[in-house]
Amino acid sequence: MIDTDVLIVGAGPTGLFCAHQLGIIGLKCEIVDNLDKLGGQCIELYPDKPIYDIPAIPECTGEELTNNLIEQIKPFNFKSHLSDRVQEIKNDNNKWIVKTLKGKEFLTPNIVIAGGVGSFEPRKFPSKSCEKFEGKSVLYSIKDKNIFKDKKVVIFGGGDSALDWAIELSKNSKVTLVHRRDEFRGAPSSVEKIKELENDKKIEVLTKHSIKDVSGNENLETVEIKNEEGESKTIDTDYVLGFFGLIMQLGPILDWGLNIDKKTVPVNTENFETNKKGIFAIGDICTYPGKLKLILSGFHEGALAARGCFKYARPNEKYRFEFTTTSKTVKSRIGVKE
Amino acid sequence: MTKIKYVEYSGKQHEIDVSNGLSVMEGAVQNDIPGIDADCGGGMACATCHVYVKEDWFNKLPKKSEGEDDMLDQAYEPNSNSRLSCQIIVSDELNGLVVHLPEKQI
Numbered sequence: 386m387i388d389t390d391v392l393i394v395g396a397g398p399t400g401l402f403c404a405h406q407l408g409i410i411g412l413k414c415e416i417v418d419n420l421d422k423l424g425g426q427c428i429e430l431y432p433d434k435p436i437y438d439i440p441a442i443p444e445c446t447g448e449e450l451t452n453n454l455i456e457q458i459k460p461f462n463f464k465s466h467l468s469d470r471v472q473e474i475k476n477d478n479n480k481w482i483v484k485t486l487k488g489k490e491f492l493t494p495n496i497v498i499a500g501g502v503g504s505f506e507p508r509k510f511p512s513k514s515c516e517k518f519e520g521k522s523v524l525y526s527i528k529d530k531n532i533f534k535d536k537k538v539v540i541f542g543g544g545d546s547a548l549d550w551a552i553e554l555s556k557n558s559k560v561t562l563v564h565r566r567d568e569f570r571g572a573p574s575s576v577e578k579i580k581e582l583e584n585d586k587k588i589e590v591l592t593k594h595s596i597k598d599v600s601g602n603e604n605l606e607t608v609e610i611k612n613e614e615g616e617s618k619t620i621d622t623d624y625v626l627g628f629f630g631l632i633m634q635l636g637p638i639l640d641w642g643l644n645i646d647k648k649t650v651p652v653n654t655e656n657f658e659t660n661k662k663g664i665f666a667i668g669d670i671c672t673y674p675g676k677l678k679l680i681l682s683g684f685h686e687g688a689l690a691a692r693g694c695f696k697y698a699r700p701n702e703k704y705r706f707e708f709t710t711t712s713k714t715v716k717s718r719i720g721v722k723e
Numbered sequence: 724m725t726k727i728k729y730v731e732y733s734g735k736q737h738e739i740d741v742s743n744g745l746s747v748m749e750g751a752v753q754n755d756i757p758g759i760d761a762d763c764g765g766g767m768a769c770a771t772c773h774v775y776v777k778e779d780w781f782n783k784l785p786k787k788s789e790g791e792d793d794m795l796d797q798a799y800e801p802n803s804n805s806r807l808s809c810q811i812i813v814s815d816e817l818n819g820l821v822v823h824l825p826e827k828q829i
Contacts, residue, residue, distance in 0.1 A: 430768040502762040502769075508797055508829065543796050565801060570793035595800070613802050630797040632829045633762055633769065648760075669764070678764045 389415045390698035391495040391691075392483055394471050394638075397425020398680050399668030400499030401454040403687030408461035409715055410691060412698050414497075416465040417485060419504035423465060424451035426501055427680075429631065440681055450680070460720040470504055472637050474664075479697075481663060494697035497690055498659075498666040499683070502648065504636055508629040510541075512598045515625070522605035523625045532624075533558045539608050539620055541596055542628035543568070548575040550626065555582055561589040561620060563596070563610055599625055646672055656693025657686050663697050665690040725813050728821040729756045729774075741813045747822060748772040748809035758824035765809040767791065770798035771829060772808040774822040784811055784820075799825055 391407055393400045396418035407414045422428055427436075427447030435444050445453075470486045474496065483491040507525035509515065515523045527550060534557045540547055543564040548571035551562045562579065569576045582588040597609040597617050608625050611617040635648055644651050644660045649672035652658060657665045667686035669678050676682070695704045709715050724740040727750055731737075741750035751759040751772075760771035767790060776784060781804055788810050795801045808822060 426763075426768065430763070431766075511800060544793070565796060566792065566803075568792065570796060632771075632797075634829070648762075 386482075386490045386492050387415060388492045389413050390493065391415075391497055391694045392417065392471075392481075392491045392493045393497045393499055394418075395425060395499035395501055395668070395670075396420070396423040396465060396467070397499060397501050397668060397683075398427055398450060398454055399501075399683030399687050400425070400497070401451075401458060402684045403497055403499060403667060403691055404461070404463050405454070405458045406688045406691035407694065408458060408463070408718060409709065410695055410704065411714070411718060412691070412694060414463055415491060415493075416463060417469055417471055417489075418465065418467055419470045419506075421468045423455055423467070424448070427451050429505055436680070438679060438681065460718070470636065474641055479663075494663050495694040496664045497687075497694065498638060498650065498664065498670055499668045499687070500635070500638060501633065501669045502635070503633040503638075503670075505631040506634055507627070508632045510596050510599075510625075510627050512596060514599050515596075518599060518601070518605045518625070522601075522623060523599060523627070525627050527626070530554065536623040537561075537621060538624045538626060539563060539622045540626045540628070543570050544628060544630065545571040545575065546628035547571065547626075548579055550628070551588060552578050552582065555588045560587075561591060561622070563591045563594050565593065565595045567592045596625070596627075649676075655689070657690040658693055665693055725815060725818045725820075727813065727817065728819070729758075730821060730823045731756075731758050732824055732826045743814050745813050746809045747774070747811040747813060747820070748807070750813060751808065756824075758828070759808060760828045761809060767794055767807060767809060770794045770796075770801075770807065773798040773801065773825055773828060774806055774808045775802070775804045775825065776806050776820075776822055777804060780820055781806075783816070799827055799829060 390412040391414040393414055393416045396416050404414050428451050432448040433446055435446055437444055472486050473484050475482045480492055480494050481496055533554050537559045538554055539561045540551050541563050551560050554560050583590045594610040594612050597611040599608045607619050608622050609617050609619050650659050650666040652666050652671045654673050657667050659666050667690050668683035707715050727739055727741050729737045737756050739754050748761050752761055762771045763769040791807050791810050795805050
């Protein structure tokens with residue numbers, strides 16, 4: 386069991402800056418995020434998009450913002466637990482025991498939920514029968530490409546993942562690429578390559594079609610696709626792959642007994658604590674009168690929540706406000722030599 | 724104020740006065756119309772404010788912005804009548820616009 390002062394759920398900009406504020410006031414924290422990297426929406430949804438409303442930074446991309454925040458919390462050596470998700474919590478003598486999907490356990494007086502609009506999960510096919518084959522022959526990510534050798538594969542999607550895998554798998558498999566419109570949003574060089582492969586009959590491309598259903602007994606046998614006019618056709622296949630990007634789902638947090646209002650968690654604006662003692666919510670996931678879904682609001686919320694955590698983590702100490710410009714203690718925490 | 728009609732997948736209709744300058748998505752969210760999630764808050768970073776607009780109105784709307792179709796690829800059951808309602812800004816010209824909500828957003 387990992388013992389810590391604060392567990393932060395979500396490694397977006399809000400969670401990362403809250404970690405910084407915890408470090409400044411001398412608390413330890415651990416960070417859990419479902420993605421395989423730090424940065425949350427900034428890194429997953431818009432790494433290259435410029436952001437113009439971070440105070441004192443006229444323009445930066447989601448990736449630059451993330452990298453700077455990571456740099457800013459480096460001195461504290463906080464541990465992050467990526468590609469994992471918090472699952473259940475249990476109250477134990479004024480502390481929380483938090484279990485993750487991968488089986489990690491944390492013991493902490495404070496949980497800060499900085500989960501944005503939820504954890505990222507692959508968008509799945511709408512057809513019910515896909516569930517029967519999910520993880521075996523209907524897949525949303527690829528762990529071992531060798532399983533497709535000499536097999537028939539139908540790939541759905543028009544972005545980079547779909548195109549890259551269509552190109553890669555066409556070397557050793559019979560690939561059909563299906564997309565709902567004529568244009569592909571993947572990198573131009575990949576789109577070019579797909580056209581080449583299509584001309585060389587190395588791959589079949591069916592645009593203006595989407596999935597209708599899959600069928601098979603023990604194993605997947607066919608996939609049925611349809612166009613907008615409702616006409617459908619059936620393709621024999623061993624595997625169906627879907628690359629439709631990621632969706633965000635609140636997931637198990639919904640079962641923690643927190644008040645929930647339209648996918649957000651109401652908090653007080655003094656320290657952003659929820660209706661549960663020692664559970665705080667900051668960033669896009671929290672709501673209060675006047676709430677703005679801005680990164681800068683998340684920073685403010687994180688700073689105040691950090692102070693809220695202090696009283697549960699150090700019940701016998703009095704919190705003293707200190708400036709980073711003048712406090713020797715704070716400077717030593719961030720490794721600045723006088 | 725401009726009248727926008729939101730038709731839920733079940734057929735239930737909501738006719739709402741929406742202030743010019745707001746997006747069709749904001750009109751729905753501010754009036755608690757079920758069926759528009761708008762997870763990203765209007766940043767065109769998700770596809771959970773997806774609506775269908777029939778041809779008569781579709782062609783009168785301002786053209787899709789760059790990247791809108793890319794996001795729509797990730798919507799639930801998109802078709803050629805699909806739009807992201809966060810990208811449709813309400814104005815006098817849109818008085819009487821009807822948008823149909825999909826069965827679900829994700």
